[in-house]
Amino acid sequence: MDNFALRYPFTDDAKQVLEGAELNSRIIEMGFQRIKNALEGKAAGKIVYSENEIIEEIASYAAARMILGTLGNQFITGRFAVNESKIARAHLNKENQAAVNRIALHFGIITNENLLDIPTYLKYCPKSTPYRLINRRIVSGKVEISENEKLRLIEEGIRKHMEDIPRPNDPPEEIKKAGERLLLELPKHQTRITVKEGDHPPCIMKLFESVKKHQNLPHTARWYLATYLIGIGMEEDAIVEIYSGLPDFNEKITRYQISHAKKKGYRVPSCSTIMSYGLCCAVCRIGNPLKWHTISNIRKEGIR
Numbered sequence: 102m103d104n105f106a107l108r109y110p111f112t113d114d115a116k117q118v119l120e121g122a123e124l125n126s127r128i129i130e131m132g133f134q135r136i137k138n139a140l141e142g143k144a145a146g147k148i149v150y151s152e153n154e155i156i157e158e159i160a161s162y163a164a165a166r167m168i169l170g171t172l173g174n175q176f177i178t179g180r181f182a183v184n185e186s187k188i189a190r191a192h193l194n195k196e197n198q199a200a201v202n203r204i205a206l207h208f209g210i211i212t213n214e215n216l217l218d219i220p221t222y223l224k225y226c227p228k229s230t231p232y233r234l235i236n237r238r239i240v241s242g243k244v245e246i247s248e249n250e251k252l253r254l255i256e257e258g259i260r261k262h263m264e265d266i267p268r269p270n271d272p273p274e275e276i277k278k279a280g281e282r283l284l285l286e287l288p289k290h291q292t293r294i295t296v297k298e299g300d301h302p303p304c305i306m307k308l309f310e311s312v313k314k315h316q317n318l319p320h321t322a323r324w325y326l327a328t329y330l331i332g333i334g335m336e337e338d339a340i341v342e343i344y345s346g347l348p349d350f351n352e353k354i355t356r357y358q359i360s361h362a363k364k365k366g367y368r369v370p371s372c373s374t375i376m377s378y379g380l381c382c383a384v385c386r387i388g389n390p391l392k393w394h395t396i397s398n399i400r401k402e403g404i405r
């Protein structure tokens with residue numbers, strides 16, 4: 102049997118493999134475990150040998166999606182989407198061009214001499230500065246991308262696909278129970294962001310909103326948020342708690358990055374820099390987001 106469907110369980114090839122397969126307790130348990138692995142940040146796929154094991158493994162992906170669809174928990178779905186897209190990306194890195202193009206086609210990512218049409222590019226490009234259209238070379242109305250960037254776009258396509266899970270109609274009782282068990286597996290760190298309007302500048306409030314909704318933040322947004330939280334004197338544990346809302350949260354890496362940023366003395370960037378990152382969402386005229394606090398104190402206390 103072709104292992105392509107196993108490596109990419111979201112493809113039509115995988116659907117064909119599953120034709121006639123039935124959902125049973127073992128598959129549901131495997132689907133549950135697949136999601137649990139994502140919550141624990143275990144990126145490695147399972148090694149399978151027999152045809153039956155391959156079918157079960159692909160079916161476990163379908164079961165995992167049913168569980169997630171029933172649960173409707175954005176945080177767990179986000180963790181699953183990030184984990185599965187990273188597993189698929191690790192496979193993609195080892196594929197030949199034909200296989201890469203086969204997956205790319207699944208998302209309509211069709212390049213000709215490394216050129217991709219702008220709407221598809223915008224649909225799948227990561228939200229980070231190097232990918233902003235303004236920073237790209239445009240040739241004949243198309244965006245030039247490297248092979249590595251093409252893989253990154255495919256990875257993003259896979260992640261988005263994984264996040265888009267329909268709610269199943271009348272799911273089996275075992276699927277519902279698996280979803281309830283998953284809620285008990287949620288990390289101990291739970292984001293508690295209790296801020297009221299005006300506590301922080303609008304760009305930071307917007308980032309808090311994204312974290313609350315467990316949305317993925319681009320690298321520049323994470324870095325800016327960290328410098329800001331360090332800048333206002335927030336304790337490391339409190340910052341980690343905020344970052345724990347991100348779908349790809351890893352406590353060890355987060356703590357390392359915070360202490361690294363502190364050690365290096367990274368400063369909060371100016372409003373104009375934040376604007377160039379695409380993260381500014383208001384016209385505060387304060388020059389630097391940290392000044393928000395001085396100015397709002399002046400507003401509260403009045404100028405004597």
Ligand code: SF4
Pocket residue numbers: 302303304305371372373375376380381382383384385386387388389390393
């Ligand atoms: S003007 Fe500055 S503080 Fe206000 S939203 Fe933009 S970047 Fe943030």
